[in-house]
Amino acid sequence: MQTETKASVEQISDGNGGRVSVLRFSGDISSSSHDALLGTYETVSKSEPVLLDFSKVDYINSSGIALVIQMLMEANKNSQKIAAFGLTPHFQKVFTMVGITKYASLFPDEAAAKASL
């Protein structure tokens, strides 16, 4: 019943000579998404900012949110900036409710997220 989480990494320019890693997710974000989220995050440079693209994610549950928090734990240890975009208004509300916005800003689209870095 669960839709597999797919993840890919894209390197883009930050527009100021630096690089940004964009982690693009699709499918469900749930308890079975550990490798897709944390495994993919492990592959990116910890010295560059990271954008999380949720624009092709339909379903996120509390176990999936916990994996996002684990990613934020790692980023926090490395003083790495993380921002997210593409969440539906409902999941923007849910992320705000649990406090994620304290550690990762949320933006409606990639351009706005990139401009914040």
Place this chain on the structure above:
Amino acid sequence: MVNLKGKPVELRVPSRMGYEKVAMGTAASVAKLMGFPDDRIEDLKTAIAEACINAIEHGNQLNENLCVGVTLSSHDDSLEVKVLDDGAGISKVPPKPDIDRKVHGEEDARGMGMFLIQALVDEVEWVKDSKGQGSYVRLVIRLDKESD
């Protein structure tokens, strides 16, 4: 808007992760028929998903021989949902999650389901069967609540 009062919708889903989406879809269909706005339907879907996940994982301990029951009862201005499992129920609702403690590894990153349920619906109660034969969570979401 369709008057569904007095005609509860009941379903049983296997205690397997992912089947909470069956309950979500059914609840969303009923809420849509009742005239709930889209944002409240999204709240309902997340609350029911979390209630079912708790029932599957904690109540029924992922035992696929057990089912999770879901009953959707329409009232004039609200939808009442019961999610039933064979577990002993909870003795205490956990405290609100603390994102700082979670990010610093001082609190389990998980454990937000019950908080989300409480935050997204208008009423919630966790009830143990008086004979010790299972438990259920009862949620109520009102039709006339103003959108956030």
